[in-house]
Amino acid sequence: MDARAIHEKLVARFEEKVTGAGLEAASPFTVVAADAIAEVAAFCKADPALAFDNLMCLSGVDYPKEAPPRMEVVYHLYSYEHLHTFALKVHVPRENPAVPTVEKTWGVANWHEREAWDLLGIAFTGHSDPRRILLPDDWEGHPLRKDWQDPEYYNGLHVKPTQQMAERALAGEAIGVGPFDFTPPNMHVEEK
Protein backbone atom coordinates (compact mmCIF):
# COMPACT_ATOMS: atom_id res chain seq x y z
CA MET A 1 0.00 0.00 0.00
CA ASP A 2 1.23 3.50 -0.68
CA ALA A 3 1.44 6.15 1.99
CA ARG A 4 -1.79 7.92 1.07
CA ALA A 5 -3.84 4.72 1.25
CA ILE A 6 -2.32 3.88 4.64
CA HIS A 7 -3.10 7.36 5.92
CA GLU A 8 -6.69 7.18 4.70
CA LYS A 9 -7.13 3.81 6.33
CA LEU A 10 -5.93 5.24 9.63
CA VAL A 11 -8.21 8.28 9.29
CA ALA A 12 -11.18 6.06 8.57
CA ARG A 13 -10.49 3.93 11.64
CA PHE A 14 -9.37 6.53 14.18
CA GLU A 15 -11.04 9.74 12.87
CA GLU A 16 -10.21 12.67 15.16
CA LYS A 17 -7.26 10.86 16.77
CA VAL A 18 -5.32 11.43 13.55
CA THR A 19 -4.19 15.03 13.82
CA GLY A 20 -1.95 15.60 10.83
CA ALA A 21 0.17 14.09 8.09
CA GLY A 22 3.21 14.65 5.92
CA LEU A 23 2.61 12.45 2.92
CA GLU A 24 4.92 14.35 0.57
CA ALA A 25 7.96 13.92 2.83
CA ALA A 26 10.84 11.62 1.89
CA SER A 27 9.59 9.25 4.60
CA PRO A 28 5.80 9.84 4.74
CA PHE A 29 4.21 10.02 8.18
CA THR A 30 0.92 10.48 9.99
CA VAL A 31 0.56 12.37 13.26
CA VAL A 32 -1.48 10.61 15.91
CA ALA A 33 -2.77 11.84 19.27
CA ALA A 34 -0.50 10.73 22.08
CA ASP A 35 -3.15 8.88 24.07
CA ALA A 36 -4.15 6.77 21.05
CA ILE A 37 -0.74 5.56 19.93
CA ALA A 38 -0.96 2.17 21.63
CA GLU A 39 -4.26 1.40 19.90
CA VAL A 40 -3.01 2.70 16.55
CA ALA A 41 0.11 0.58 16.89
CA ALA A 42 -1.89 -2.55 17.67
CA PHE A 43 -4.18 -1.83 14.72
CA CYS A 44 -1.26 -1.29 12.34
CA LYS A 45 0.17 -4.63 13.29
CA ALA A 46 -3.07 -6.62 13.32
CA ASP A 47 -4.75 -5.27 10.19
CA PRO A 48 -4.00 -7.73 7.36
CA ALA A 49 -3.73 -5.01 4.71
CA LEU A 50 -1.18 -3.04 6.77
CA ALA A 51 0.56 -5.88 8.65
CA PHE A 52 3.29 -3.70 10.14
CA ASP A 53 4.96 -6.50 12.04
CA ASN A 54 8.27 -4.72 12.46
CA LEU A 55 9.20 -1.53 14.30
CA MET A 56 12.35 -0.41 12.52
CA CYS A 57 13.14 2.58 14.65
CA LEU A 58 11.71 4.65 17.46
CA SER A 59 13.21 8.09 17.88
CA GLY A 60 12.53 11.10 20.03
CA VAL A 61 13.13 14.58 18.68
CA ASP A 62 13.09 17.85 20.59
CA TYR A 63 11.62 20.96 18.92
CA PRO A 64 11.84 23.83 21.45
CA LYS A 65 11.49 26.55 18.80
CA GLU A 66 8.23 25.37 17.27
CA ALA A 67 5.02 27.05 18.34
CA PRO A 68 3.99 25.56 20.69
CA PRO A 69 7.30 23.93 21.77
CA ARG A 70 7.00 20.19 21.50
CA MET A 71 8.71 16.85 21.46
CA GLU A 72 8.06 14.18 18.92
CA VAL A 73 8.22 10.43 19.10
CA VAL A 74 8.62 8.91 15.65
CA TYR A 75 7.79 5.27 14.94
CA HIS A 76 9.17 3.89 11.69
CA LEU A 77 7.25 0.82 10.67
CA TYR A 78 7.97 -1.90 8.17
CA SER A 79 5.97 -4.84 6.97
CA TYR A 80 7.90 -7.99 6.20
CA GLU A 81 4.84 -9.32 4.45
CA HIS A 82 4.01 -6.41 2.12
CA LEU A 83 7.44 -4.71 2.19
CA HIS A 84 5.95 -1.26 2.68
CA THR A 85 7.13 1.32 5.19
CA PHE A 86 5.38 4.11 7.03
CA ALA A 87 5.95 6.38 9.98
CA LEU A 88 3.75 7.42 12.89
CA LYS A 89 4.42 10.55 14.88
CA VAL A 90 3.24 11.67 18.28
CA HIS A 91 3.49 15.24 19.53
CA VAL A 92 3.91 15.79 23.26
CA PRO A 93 4.58 18.93 25.31
CA ARG A 94 8.13 19.55 26.47
CA GLU A 95 7.14 19.64 30.13
CA ASN A 96 6.63 16.13 31.51
CA PRO A 97 6.17 14.43 28.14
CA ALA A 98 4.45 11.07 28.46
CA VAL A 99 3.42 8.57 25.79
CA PRO A 100 1.83 5.15 26.23
CA THR A 101 4.26 2.34 25.58
CA VAL A 102 4.02 0.12 22.49
CA GLU A 103 6.22 -2.67 23.80
CA LYS A 104 3.28 -5.08 23.81
CA THR A 105 3.01 -4.68 20.05
CA TRP A 106 6.70 -4.63 19.15
CA GLY A 107 9.08 -6.05 21.73
CA VAL A 108 11.99 -4.04 20.44
CA ALA A 109 10.24 -0.85 21.57
CA ASN A 110 11.26 -1.72 25.12
CA TRP A 111 14.86 -0.71 24.57
CA HIS A 112 14.13 2.11 22.15
CA GLU A 113 11.76 3.66 24.69
CA ARG A 114 14.31 3.33 27.45
CA GLU A 115 16.74 5.15 25.21
CA ALA A 116 14.24 7.92 24.46
CA TRP A 117 13.66 8.33 28.20
CA ASP A 118 17.37 8.29 28.91
CA LEU A 119 18.45 10.84 26.33
CA LEU A 120 15.35 13.02 25.91
CA GLY A 121 13.30 12.51 29.04
CA ILE A 122 10.17 11.24 27.31
CA ALA A 123 8.36 8.98 29.77
CA PHE A 124 6.52 5.93 28.47
CA THR A 125 3.55 5.04 30.63
CA GLY A 126 3.05 1.36 31.28
CA HIS A 127 6.66 0.51 30.43
CA SER A 128 7.78 -2.70 32.13
CA ASP A 129 11.37 -1.70 32.79
CA PRO A 130 11.72 2.09 33.04
CA ARG A 131 15.42 2.44 33.67
CA ARG A 132 18.13 4.41 31.96
CA ILE A 133 19.95 2.42 29.31
CA LEU A 134 22.99 4.23 27.93
CA LEU A 135 23.85 6.73 30.63
CA PRO A 136 24.77 5.82 34.22
CA ASP A 137 21.86 5.18 36.58
CA ASP A 138 22.76 8.20 38.69
CA TRP A 139 22.92 10.62 35.77
CA GLU A 140 20.75 13.70 36.10
CA GLY A 141 19.00 15.26 33.13
CA HIS A 142 18.55 14.30 29.50
CA PRO A 143 21.41 15.38 27.23
CA LEU A 144 19.73 15.26 23.82
CA ARG A 145 17.33 18.02 24.78
CA LYS A 146 18.22 21.15 22.91
CA ASP A 147 18.47 23.25 26.10
CA TRP A 148 20.91 20.84 27.74
CA GLN A 149 23.77 22.41 29.67
CA ASP A 150 26.81 20.36 30.63
CA PRO A 151 26.82 19.76 34.38
CA GLU A 152 29.49 21.32 36.56
CA TYR A 153 29.74 18.34 38.85
CA TYR A 154 29.24 14.63 38.40
CA ASN A 155 29.40 12.51 41.57
CA GLY A 156 31.28 15.30 43.32
CA LEU A 157 33.92 15.58 40.59
CA HIS A 158 34.34 18.87 38.84
CA VAL A 159 33.80 18.06 35.17
CA LYS A 160 33.34 21.44 33.49
CA PRO A 161 36.09 23.99 32.92
CA THR A 162 35.41 27.10 34.98
CA GLN A 163 35.93 30.71 33.98
CA GLN A 164 38.87 30.84 36.34
CA MET A 165 40.52 27.87 34.62
CA ALA A 166 39.92 29.45 31.23
CA GLU A 167 41.59 32.67 32.37
CA ARG A 168 44.57 30.80 33.74
CA ALA A 169 44.94 28.88 30.50
CA LEU A 170 44.73 32.06 28.46
CA ALA A 171 47.41 33.60 30.64
CA GLY A 172 49.73 30.81 29.51
CA GLU A 173 49.67 28.62 32.59
CA ALA A 174 49.95 24.89 31.90
CA ILE A 175 46.86 23.24 33.38
CA GLY A 176 46.56 19.50 33.60
CA VAL A 177 48.67 17.43 31.23
CA GLY A 178 48.72 19.63 28.13
CA PRO A 179 50.26 21.05 26.05
CA PHE A 180 51.70 17.79 24.78
CA ASP A 181 55.35 17.41 23.96
CA PHE A 182 55.86 15.08 21.05
CA THR A 183 59.67 15.03 21.17
CA PRO A 184 60.90 11.44 21.68
CA PRO A 185 62.49 11.00 25.10
CA ASN A 186 65.98 10.40 23.74
CA MET A 187 65.86 13.58 21.66
CA HIS A 188 65.39 16.01 24.54
CA VAL A 189 68.06 18.65 24.79
CA GLU A 190 69.13 19.68 28.24
CA GLU A 191 68.13 23.24 28.95
CA LYS A 192 70.97 25.47 29.94
Add this chain to the structure above:
Amino acid sequence: MSGLPADPSGPGRPESLPATAQTGGARRMTDWDPDALDTDEMILQMGPQHPATHGVLRVELRTDGEIVKAARPHIGYLHRCFEKHCENVDYPGVMPYADRMDYCAAMGNTLGFALAVEKLHAIQVSPYVDTVRVIMAELQRIASHILAVGTYTMDIGAFTPFLHLVRDREKILDLFEWTCGARLLYNYNWVGGVSHDLPDGFVKATRDLLREFDAVTFPEFLDLIIHNRIFVKRLSHVGVCSPELAIFHDLTGPNLRGSGVKRDLRKDAPYCGYETYDFDVCVGTGQYGPVGSCFDRNWVRVLEMRESSRILHQALDRLEKMERTDVHEKVPKRVKPPKGEVYFRSEAPRGQLGYYVVSDGNVNPYRVKVKSPCFTAMSAFHHLAKGLMIADIIALIGSLDIVLGEIDR
Protein backbone atom coordinates in the same frame (compact mmCIF):
# COMPACT_ATOMS: atom_id res chain seq x y z
CA MET B 1 6.40 6.43 36.14
CA SER B 2 5.89 10.13 35.83
CA GLY B 3 8.47 12.59 34.64
CA LEU B 4 11.62 13.46 36.50
CA PRO B 5 10.91 13.80 40.22
CA ALA B 6 12.80 16.39 42.22
CA ASP B 7 15.50 14.76 44.27
CA PRO B 8 15.54 16.43 47.72
CA SER B 9 18.88 15.09 48.82
CA GLY B 10 20.74 16.39 45.77
CA PRO B 11 24.15 15.25 44.60
CA GLY B 12 25.61 14.75 48.06
CA ARG B 13 23.77 11.51 48.71
CA PRO B 14 26.32 9.36 50.47
CA GLU B 15 25.08 5.96 51.53
CA SER B 16 21.77 5.49 49.74
CA LEU B 17 21.65 3.52 46.53
CA PRO B 18 21.75 5.56 43.32
CA ALA B 19 18.14 6.42 42.72
CA THR B 20 16.97 5.74 39.22
CA ALA B 21 15.21 8.82 38.05
CA GLN B 22 12.03 7.18 36.94
CA THR B 23 11.27 5.10 39.99
CA GLY B 24 12.03 8.04 42.22
CA GLY B 25 14.53 6.07 44.23
CA ALA B 26 12.12 3.40 45.38
CA ARG B 27 13.58 -0.08 44.94
CA ARG B 28 11.12 -2.33 43.25
CA MET B 29 10.92 -5.97 44.15
CA THR B 30 12.06 -7.73 41.00
CA ASP B 31 13.73 -10.93 39.91
CA TRP B 32 16.99 -9.17 40.56
CA ASP B 33 16.52 -8.52 44.22
CA PRO B 34 18.81 -10.74 46.31
CA ASP B 35 15.87 -11.41 48.62
CA ALA B 36 13.84 -12.85 45.76
CA LEU B 37 16.33 -15.60 45.00
CA ASP B 38 15.66 -19.25 45.67
CA THR B 39 18.03 -21.12 47.95
CA ASP B 40 20.34 -22.46 45.25
CA GLU B 41 20.32 -19.38 43.10
CA MET B 42 23.03 -16.86 42.63
CA ILE B 43 23.42 -13.63 40.72
CA LEU B 44 26.54 -13.65 38.59
CA GLN B 45 27.98 -10.62 36.84
CA MET B 46 29.49 -11.55 33.50
CA GLY B 47 31.59 -8.69 32.23
CA PRO B 48 32.04 -5.83 31.53
CA GLN B 49 35.69 -6.82 31.13
CA HIS B 50 35.08 -10.27 29.75
CA PRO B 51 36.88 -11.55 26.65
CA ALA B 52 33.84 -13.37 25.32
CA THR B 53 31.34 -10.52 25.49
CA HIS B 54 32.85 -8.87 22.40
CA GLY B 55 33.46 -5.56 24.06
CA VAL B 56 32.37 -3.98 27.28
CA LEU B 57 29.05 -5.66 27.85
CA ARG B 58 27.88 -6.65 31.30
CA VAL B 59 25.34 -9.43 31.59
CA GLU B 60 23.67 -10.07 34.89
CA LEU B 61 22.87 -13.77 35.14
CA ARG B 62 20.55 -15.35 37.63
CA THR B 63 21.92 -18.84 37.85
CA ASP B 64 20.92 -22.09 39.42
CA GLY B 65 24.09 -24.12 39.24
CA GLU B 66 25.05 -24.01 35.58
CA ILE B 67 21.54 -23.16 34.37
CA VAL B 68 20.74 -19.55 33.59
CA LYS B 69 17.25 -18.79 34.82
CA ALA B 70 17.25 -15.17 33.69
CA ALA B 71 19.68 -12.80 32.06
CA ARG B 72 19.77 -9.05 31.94
CA PRO B 73 22.24 -7.21 29.71
CA HIS B 74 23.56 -3.81 30.78
CA ILE B 75 24.92 -1.65 28.01
CA GLY B 76 26.27 1.87 27.81
CA TYR B 77 29.88 1.33 28.86
CA LEU B 78 31.02 2.49 25.43
CA HIS B 79 28.57 5.35 25.00
CA ARG B 80 30.35 8.12 23.13
CA CYS B 81 27.40 10.45 22.54
CA PHE B 82 27.34 9.87 18.78
CA GLU B 83 23.94 11.48 18.35
CA LYS B 84 24.90 14.52 20.42
CA HIS B 85 28.14 14.92 18.47
CA CYS B 86 26.20 14.82 15.20
CA GLU B 87 24.20 17.86 16.22
CA ASN B 88 27.39 19.82 16.76
CA VAL B 89 29.34 19.04 13.58
CA ASP B 90 28.46 19.49 9.93
CA TYR B 91 27.34 16.62 7.71
CA PRO B 92 30.78 15.61 6.38
CA GLY B 93 32.03 15.84 9.97
CA VAL B 94 29.63 13.08 11.00
CA MET B 95 31.40 10.54 8.80
CA PRO B 96 34.41 9.83 11.03
CA TYR B 97 32.08 9.42 14.00
CA ALA B 98 29.89 7.05 12.02
CA ASP B 99 32.98 4.99 11.22
CA ARG B 100 33.56 4.50 14.89
CA MET B 101 30.19 2.99 15.66
CA ASP B 102 30.67 -0.44 14.18
CA TYR B 103 34.43 -0.43 13.96
CA CYS B 104 34.54 -3.90 12.40
CA ALA B 105 32.48 -2.80 9.40
CA ALA B 106 33.07 0.91 9.03
CA MET B 107 32.34 1.04 5.29
CA GLY B 108 28.75 0.02 5.90
CA ASN B 109 28.18 2.73 8.50
CA THR B 110 29.35 5.61 6.36
CA LEU B 111 27.59 4.24 3.30
CA GLY B 112 24.27 4.35 5.15
CA PHE B 113 24.75 7.89 6.34
CA ALA B 114 25.98 9.11 2.96
CA LEU B 115 22.96 7.60 1.22
CA ALA B 116 20.59 9.09 3.79
CA VAL B 117 21.95 12.60 3.31
CA GLU B 118 22.04 12.17 -0.46
CA LYS B 119 18.38 11.28 -0.39
CA LEU B 120 17.65 14.38 1.67
CA HIS B 121 19.81 16.50 -0.60
CA ALA B 122 18.49 14.88 -3.82
CA ILE B 123 21.99 14.00 -5.04
CA GLN B 124 22.29 11.21 -7.58
CA VAL B 125 25.81 9.83 -7.80
CA SER B 126 27.25 8.38 -11.00
CA PRO B 127 27.06 4.63 -11.73
CA TYR B 128 30.81 4.47 -11.36
CA VAL B 129 30.64 5.70 -7.76
CA ASP B 130 27.78 3.31 -7.08
CA THR B 131 29.87 0.40 -8.31
CA VAL B 132 32.85 1.47 -6.24
CA ARG B 133 30.61 1.67 -3.20
CA VAL B 134 29.20 -1.78 -3.84
CA ILE B 135 32.71 -3.22 -4.15
CA MET B 136 33.78 -1.63 -0.90
CA ALA B 137 30.61 -2.66 0.91
CA GLU B 138 30.91 -6.27 -0.18
CA LEU B 139 34.61 -6.50 0.60
CA GLN B 140 33.73 -5.11 4.01
CA ARG B 141 30.98 -7.67 4.40
CA ILE B 142 33.43 -10.49 3.76
CA ALA B 143 35.95 -8.99 6.18
CA SER B 144 33.30 -8.50 8.83
CA HIS B 145 31.87 -12.01 8.53
CA ILE B 146 35.37 -13.44 8.62
CA LEU B 147 35.94 -11.69 11.91
CA ALA B 148 32.51 -12.67 13.22
CA VAL B 149 32.86 -16.37 12.53
CA GLY B 150 36.57 -16.39 13.36
CA THR B 151 36.15 -14.91 16.81
CA TYR B 152 33.10 -17.10 17.28
CA THR B 153 35.13 -20.26 16.94
CA MET B 154 37.51 -18.83 19.48
CA ASP B 155 34.61 -18.19 21.86
CA ILE B 156 33.59 -21.82 21.76
CA GLY B 157 37.10 -23.14 22.10
CA ALA B 158 38.83 -23.48 18.73
CA PHE B 159 41.79 -21.21 18.22
CA THR B 160 43.17 -22.28 14.83
CA PRO B 161 40.37 -21.09 12.52
CA PHE B 162 40.68 -17.59 13.92
CA LEU B 163 44.30 -17.35 12.84
CA HIS B 164 43.52 -18.70 9.37
CA LEU B 165 40.67 -16.29 8.92
CA VAL B 166 42.35 -13.18 10.22
CA ARG B 167 45.14 -13.86 7.76
CA ASP B 168 42.60 -13.66 4.94
CA ARG B 169 40.90 -10.60 6.38
CA GLU B 170 44.26 -8.90 6.39
CA LYS B 171 44.37 -9.08 2.59
CA ILE B 172 41.09 -7.21 2.34
CA LEU B 173 42.32 -4.58 4.78
CA ASP B 174 45.40 -4.18 2.59
CA LEU B 175 43.12 -3.34 -0.33
CA PHE B 176 41.36 -0.71 1.77
CA GLU B 177 44.64 0.72 2.92
CA TRP B 178 45.85 0.92 -0.65
CA THR B 179 42.71 2.77 -1.67
CA CYS B 180 42.20 5.27 1.12
CA GLY B 181 45.11 4.95 3.51
CA ALA B 182 43.21 3.51 6.47
CA ARG B 183 42.83 -0.06 7.57
CA LEU B 184 39.93 0.09 9.98
CA LEU B 185 38.20 3.49 10.06
CA TYR B 186 38.16 4.80 6.54
CA ASN B 187 36.04 7.96 6.22
CA TYR B 188 35.70 6.65 2.67
CA ASN B 189 32.07 7.21 1.70
CA TRP B 190 31.33 10.90 1.44
CA VAL B 191 28.09 12.71 0.81
CA GLY B 192 27.99 12.73 -2.98
CA GLY B 193 30.93 10.45 -3.66
CA VAL B 194 33.89 8.67 -2.14
CA SER B 195 37.10 10.11 -0.79
CA HIS B 196 39.57 8.45 -3.18
CA ASP B 197 39.25 6.87 -6.57
CA LEU B 198 40.36 3.25 -6.85
CA PRO B 199 44.09 2.99 -7.50
CA ASP B 200 45.36 1.57 -10.79
CA GLY B 201 45.58 -2.19 -10.55
CA PHE B 202 42.86 -2.43 -7.91
CA VAL B 203 40.66 -4.58 -10.11
CA LYS B 204 43.42 -7.07 -10.76
CA ALA B 205 44.40 -7.22 -7.11
CA THR B 206 40.81 -7.80 -6.07
CA ARG B 207 40.45 -10.52 -8.68
CA ASP B 208 43.53 -12.22 -7.30
CA LEU B 209 42.07 -11.99 -3.84
CA LEU B 210 38.76 -13.45 -4.97
CA ARG B 211 40.45 -16.23 -6.91
CA GLU B 212 42.13 -17.28 -3.71
CA PHE B 213 38.99 -16.74 -1.68
CA ASP B 214 36.80 -18.89 -3.94
CA ALA B 215 39.32 -21.68 -4.38
CA VAL B 216 41.04 -21.85 -1.02
CA THR B 217 39.58 -19.72 1.76
CA PHE B 218 35.93 -20.56 1.34
CA PRO B 219 36.34 -24.35 1.01
CA GLU B 220 38.71 -24.21 3.96
CA PHE B 221 36.07 -22.31 5.88
CA LEU B 222 33.55 -25.05 5.23
CA ASP B 223 35.93 -27.90 6.02
CA LEU B 224 37.43 -26.37 9.09
CA ILE B 225 34.35 -24.93 10.73
CA ILE B 226 30.94 -25.37 9.20
CA HIS B 227 31.17 -29.05 8.33
CA ASN B 228 33.14 -29.82 11.42
CA ARG B 229 31.29 -32.41 13.46
CA ILE B 230 32.21 -30.79 16.77
CA PHE B 231 31.01 -27.38 15.62
CA VAL B 232 27.70 -28.76 14.37
CA LYS B 233 27.03 -30.87 17.45
CA ARG B 234 27.97 -28.06 19.77
CA LEU B 235 25.68 -25.45 18.26
CA SER B 236 22.84 -26.87 16.24
CA HIS B 237 20.44 -27.00 19.21
CA VAL B 238 21.58 -23.92 21.12
CA GLY B 239 20.01 -20.47 21.23
CA VAL B 240 17.06 -21.18 18.96
CA CYS B 241 15.25 -18.05 17.83
CA SER B 242 11.89 -18.44 16.14
CA PRO B 243 11.06 -16.20 13.16
CA GLU B 244 8.23 -14.59 15.15
CA LEU B 245 10.54 -13.65 17.99
CA ALA B 246 13.14 -12.42 15.52
CA ILE B 247 10.68 -10.02 13.89
CA PHE B 248 9.08 -9.04 17.22
CA HIS B 249 12.47 -7.99 18.55
CA ASP B 250 13.66 -6.64 15.21
CA LEU B 251 16.57 -8.98 14.63
CA THR B 252 17.90 -8.17 11.19
CA GLY B 253 20.52 -9.29 8.74
CA PRO B 254 22.12 -12.69 9.24
CA ASN B 255 20.35 -13.11 12.59
CA LEU B 256 16.95 -12.82 10.93
CA ARG B 257 17.90 -14.93 7.95
CA GLY B 258 19.30 -17.53 10.31
CA SER B 259 15.75 -17.92 11.61
CA GLY B 260 14.60 -18.79 8.11
CA VAL B 261 13.11 -15.44 7.05
CA LYS B 262 14.24 -14.75 3.49
CA ARG B 263 14.52 -10.98 3.66
CA ASP B 264 17.44 -8.87 2.55
CA LEU B 265 17.31 -5.13 1.95
CA ARG B 266 19.61 -5.48 -1.02
CA LYS B 267 16.71 -7.32 -2.68
CA ASP B 268 13.68 -5.75 -0.99
CA ALA B 269 14.65 -2.08 -0.99
CA PRO B 270 17.68 -1.94 -3.26
CA TYR B 271 20.15 0.93 -3.21
CA CYS B 272 23.43 1.54 -5.07
CA GLY B 273 22.08 -0.57 -7.95
CA TYR B 274 21.97 -3.84 -6.01
CA GLU B 275 18.90 -4.87 -7.98
CA THR B 276 21.09 -5.32 -11.07
CA TYR B 277 23.36 -7.91 -9.47
CA ASP B 278 22.65 -11.59 -9.51
CA PHE B 279 22.93 -13.13 -6.05
CA ASP B 280 20.92 -15.29 -3.67
CA VAL B 281 19.61 -14.53 -0.22
CA CYS B 282 20.88 -17.23 2.11
CA VAL B 283 18.69 -18.48 4.93
CA GLY B 284 19.11 -20.94 7.74
CA THR B 285 17.60 -24.28 6.85
CA GLY B 286 17.91 -26.12 10.11
CA GLN B 287 19.58 -29.08 8.46
CA TYR B 288 21.15 -30.28 11.71
CA GLY B 289 18.56 -29.14 14.23
CA PRO B 290 15.84 -26.55 14.75
CA VAL B 291 15.85 -23.51 12.45
CA GLY B 292 17.30 -20.40 14.04
CA SER B 293 20.01 -21.99 16.14
CA CYS B 294 23.46 -20.52 16.70
CA PHE B 295 24.67 -22.83 13.95
CA ASP B 296 22.19 -21.43 11.43
CA ARG B 297 23.23 -17.85 12.09
CA ASN B 298 26.86 -18.72 11.41
CA TRP B 299 25.91 -20.85 8.44
CA VAL B 300 24.14 -17.86 6.90
CA ARG B 301 27.19 -15.66 7.46
CA VAL B 302 29.46 -18.12 5.75
CA LEU B 303 27.16 -18.57 2.76
CA GLU B 304 26.77 -14.80 2.48
CA MET B 305 30.47 -14.48 1.95
CA ARG B 306 30.16 -16.58 -1.17
CA GLU B 307 27.30 -14.38 -2.40
CA SER B 308 29.40 -11.30 -1.71
CA SER B 309 32.12 -12.84 -3.80
CA ARG B 310 29.63 -13.36 -6.62
CA ILE B 311 28.55 -9.71 -6.43
CA LEU B 312 32.17 -8.61 -6.43
CA HIS B 313 32.93 -10.60 -9.59
CA GLN B 314 30.06 -8.91 -11.39
CA ALA B 315 30.96 -5.46 -10.08
CA LEU B 316 34.58 -5.85 -11.17
CA ASP B 317 33.47 -6.91 -14.65
CA ARG B 318 31.37 -3.79 -14.91
CA LEU B 319 34.11 -1.58 -13.58
CA GLU B 320 36.45 -2.71 -16.33
CA LYS B 321 33.96 -1.77 -19.02
CA MET B 322 32.93 1.46 -17.33
CA GLU B 323 34.41 4.83 -17.98
CA ARG B 324 35.99 6.39 -14.93
CA THR B 325 34.33 9.52 -13.64
CA ASP B 326 35.55 11.94 -11.05
CA VAL B 327 34.54 10.50 -7.69
CA HIS B 328 34.24 14.01 -6.25
CA GLU B 329 32.01 15.18 -9.08
CA LYS B 330 28.80 15.32 -7.02
CA VAL B 331 30.34 16.21 -3.65
CA PRO B 332 28.71 19.51 -2.69
CA LYS B 333 30.96 22.39 -1.65
CA ARG B 334 28.72 22.89 1.32
CA VAL B 335 26.41 20.12 2.42
CA LYS B 336 23.26 21.97 3.41
CA PRO B 337 20.19 19.84 2.75
CA PRO B 338 16.79 21.51 2.61
CA LYS B 339 14.47 21.34 5.57
CA GLY B 340 13.04 17.88 5.93
CA GLU B 341 13.64 14.45 7.33
CA VAL B 342 14.43 11.02 6.03
CA TYR B 343 14.72 7.52 7.40
CA PHE B 344 17.13 5.50 5.36
CA ARG B 345 18.20 1.94 6.01
CA SER B 346 20.82 -0.18 4.36
CA GLU B 347 22.00 -3.74 4.74
CA ALA B 348 25.16 -3.46 6.78
CA PRO B 349 27.07 -6.68 7.53
CA ARG B 350 25.33 -6.96 10.89
CA GLY B 351 21.83 -6.19 9.66
CA GLN B 352 19.63 -3.25 8.87
CA LEU B 353 21.39 -0.05 9.78
CA GLY B 354 18.92 2.82 9.83
CA TYR B 355 19.59 6.55 9.98
CA TYR B 356 16.83 8.97 10.88
CA VAL B 357 18.18 12.35 9.83
CA VAL B 358 16.24 15.56 10.51
CA SER B 359 17.45 18.69 8.76
CA ASP B 360 16.37 22.22 9.62
CA GLY B 361 18.11 23.67 6.55
CA ASN B 362 21.33 24.29 8.43
CA VAL B 363 24.85 22.95 7.93
CA ASN B 364 24.55 20.76 11.02
CA PRO B 365 22.03 17.92 11.25
CA TYR B 366 19.19 18.86 13.59
CA ARG B 367 18.89 15.33 14.86
CA VAL B 368 20.43 12.02 13.90
CA LYS B 369 19.12 8.80 15.34
CA VAL B 370 20.76 5.52 14.53
CA LYS B 371 18.88 2.24 14.48
CA SER B 372 21.70 -0.11 15.20
CA PRO B 373 21.16 -3.78 14.29
CA CYS B 374 23.26 -4.89 17.25
CA PHE B 375 21.17 -2.82 19.65
CA THR B 376 17.95 -4.48 18.57
CA ALA B 377 19.54 -7.94 18.49
CA MET B 378 20.65 -7.44 22.07
CA SER B 379 17.13 -6.50 23.12
CA ALA B 380 16.06 -10.08 22.38
CA PHE B 381 18.92 -11.52 24.36
CA HIS B 382 17.03 -12.12 27.60
CA HIS B 383 14.47 -14.26 25.73
CA LEU B 384 17.10 -16.37 24.03
CA ALA B 385 19.27 -16.78 27.11
CA LYS B 386 16.59 -18.13 29.40
CA GLY B 387 17.25 -21.75 30.33
CA LEU B 388 20.65 -22.06 28.69
CA MET B 389 23.85 -23.23 30.34
CA ILE B 390 26.43 -20.59 31.17
CA ALA B 391 28.78 -21.89 28.47
CA ASP B 392 25.96 -21.57 25.95
CA ILE B 393 25.51 -17.91 26.86
CA ILE B 394 28.95 -17.32 25.39
CA ALA B 395 27.93 -19.18 22.25
CA LEU B 396 24.73 -17.15 22.03
CA ILE B 397 26.36 -13.73 22.41
CA GLY B 398 28.90 -14.60 19.77
CA SER B 399 26.32 -15.90 17.32
CA LEU B 400 24.36 -12.64 17.48
CA ASP B 401 27.58 -10.97 16.27
CA ILE B 402 27.29 -7.83 18.33
CA VAL B 403 29.74 -4.96 18.32
CA LEU B 404 29.42 -2.89 21.44
CA GLY B 405 30.59 0.23 19.71
CA GLU B 406 27.41 0.16 17.69
CA ILE B 407 25.11 -0.81 20.55
CA ASP B 408 26.26 2.06 22.74
CA ARG B 409 27.10 4.51 19.97
